[in-house]
Amino acid sequence: MPTAPVDCVVVGAGVAGLAAAAELRRLGRSCLLLEAGSRIGGRAWTTHPPALGGAVFDHGASWLHQAEGNPLVSIARAAGDPLRSADGLREWRTYVGSRLADAEELAAYDRAEATLRAALAERAEGAQADVSLAEAAASFAADPWTRTVLAWEGLIAAADPGCLSLRDWHLNSLAGGNLLVEGGLGRFVAARLGAAAGPVRLATPVQRISWQEPGGTVTIGTPHGDITAGSCIVTVSTGVLAGGGIVFAPALPAPVEEAVHALPMGLLTKVALRATGPDRLDLPASCAVDRQVGPGETLMSLHFWPGGADHVVGFVAGATAWDLAREGDAAPAAFCRDTLRTLFGARADRLFAGDAAVVTGWGLDPLTRGSYCYAVPGQAAARSLLAQPLADGRLVFAGEACHSRLGGTVGGAYLSGKAAVGLSCANAPARPGVGCPG
Ligand SMILES: Cc1cc2nc3c(=O)[nH]c(=O)nc-3n(C[C@H](O)[C@H](O)[C@H](O)COP(=O)(O)OP(=O)(O)OC[C@H]3O[C@@H](n4cnc5c(N)ncnc54)[C@H](O)[C@@H]3O)c2cc1C
Structure with a gap:
């Protein structure tokens, strides 16, 4: 189907x-959003999976x-969407083996976390070379809680501490409050950001981007035909970029390719499991459970009865998550049941009887190839490098990988x-025809 030239093609209809697309509309530029x-x-x-009795379930964010600095909070407030404080709702329980940690152990855990965080921040801000988070924490290995603190950081960053750039981790370590939007964050994004963005062409995979065409245009190749644009903003994950999901002609400059590979997914x-009986394991609603991590163990944190629902969500990350994903959905679900059994014994087996489970599948999804990216040691600058416009703004990359302070977030x-719109040549003053000036 032939398509009239547009000021800008945006690739990917994620956040x-x-x-x-909303910003281009606001500026009065013509835009095609392809997903x-x-x-x-x-x-x-x-979604509202039947396996969870139709409860709200966010597969991703x-x-x-x-x-305090999150632009989506202002959008939700302006739209009148109710927000709840996740921190205010959440209660915490920490286990050592299959018993609750005592007051002394909890105090030791708090001390270990505060000491380690302060030392890591100091090292990250210093002049020493960037290293991995694990290497930077090596001198704290004797503390029995260090492994647990690091496991949490790996869980939040979705990668093992030995893989993470200390500096990138520090730049992107999230401070401040955490809010939940009623009905789910995905629903909110589709409703509010979707409305502001305007029409989207679904089922339209971009296969090829020729970004240095004569006349200063860009040609975007899809199975439904080519589109000519003055510029292109590409928001797919670094997993999709590294996997060759889109062919660039000419090939991307070497530093850009290197930045993509320095930001692996x-x-x-x-894993969500629904309780099959009335037992709530003596845990309150919205209860976060973790446990002291021993040598060679992987932390699966558990979020029980979110917002009063009758299911638990287990979170697992890094190499273990990749290994489990490759084995199929049954493996992460079994890992979750094992974790529950370790903490609550046969009581958990009785409560979570049956095979029904919801397991997220971001690792094998060809449209993401992972959950979100991290920078490898020594490559904390890769995010800002990837965000630099190419060919005078004809081609600009955007997305969670390209933000240096809120990387990995909506x-x-x-x-x-x-x-990216400001960096793109679509931002130039309106002009007759399509194509970037210069
Ligand atoms: C399990 C999980 C938990 C998370 N938790 C949180 C959280 O609590 N809070 C938070 O802030 N963030 C969280 N995140 C991260 C957050 O979801 C992401 O950072 C953010 O949604 C990324 O948005 P994006 O627009 O950069 O990329 P995406 O959302 O990946 O958007 C890119 C789009 O491009 C499309 N696409 C891919 N290839 C092509 C192609 N060839 N042509 C056209 N389209 C294509 C994809 O289908 C996708 O829709 C979480 C993520 C995961 C997976």
Whole structure:
């Protein structure tokens, strides 16, 4: 189907793509938003799985982190969408083996966390070379809680501490409040950001981008035909970019390719199991449970009865999550049941009887190839490098990978999508015809 030339093609209708399209509309530029999948929202996706009795389930993002500076919080407030404080709702339980940690152990855990965080921040801000998070924490190995603190950081970053750039981890470590939007974050993104972005062409995978065409145009190749544009904003994950999901002609400059590979995708898998009886394991609603991590163990944190629902969500990340994902959905679910059994014994087996489980599948999804990216040691600058416009703004990358302070979050993706419009030549004053000046 032939398509009239447009000022800008935006590739991918996740948070970054929706933000970019809305900004282009606001500026009065013509825009086509192309999405390979059958829905908008990308890694922000809410469903109501029958296996959870129809409860709200966010497969990807669920929290609005760093609420004070998060642009999506202002959008929710302006739209009148109710927000709840995740921190205010949440209660914590920590286990040592199969018993609750005592007061002394909890105090030791708090001390270990505060000491380690302060030391890591000091090292990250210093002049020493960037190393991995694990290496930077090596001198704290004797503390029995260090492994647990690091396991949490790996869980949040979706990669093992030995893989993470200390500096990138520090730049993107989230402070401040965490808010939940009623009905799910994915639903909110599709409704609010979707409305602002305008029409989207679904089931339209971009296969090829020729970004240095004569006359200063860009040609975007899809199975439904080529599109000519003045510029192109690409918001797909670094997993899709590294996997060759889109062919660039000419090939991307070597530093850009290197930046893509310096930002590999981590994996965070969620496993949700519904209680089959009235037992609530003596845990309150919205209760976060962790346990002291021993040598060679992987932390699966558990979020019991979110918002009063009758299910638990287990979170596992890094190499273990990748290994489990490759084995199929039954493996992460079995890992979750094992964790529950370790903490609650046969009581958990009775409560979570049956095979029904919801397991997120971001690792093997060809449209994401992971959950979100991290920088490898020594490559903390890769995010800003990837965000630099190419060919005078004809080609700009955006998305969670391209934000250096809120990397891996919906807030970062949104800000990056909006910023990409400013860096794109579609931002130049309106002109007759299509094609960038110069
Ligand atoms: C399990 C999990 C938990 C998370 N938890 C949180 C959280 O609590 N809070 C938070 O802030 N963030 C969280 N995140 C991260 C957050 O979801 C992402 O950072 C953000 O949604 C990324 O948005 P994006 O627009 O950069 O990319 P995406 O959402 O990946 O959007 C890119 C879009 O491009 C499409 N696409 C891919 N290839 C092509 C192609 N060839 N042509 C056209 N379209 C294509 C994809 O289908 C996708 O829709 C979580 C993510 C996961 C997976």
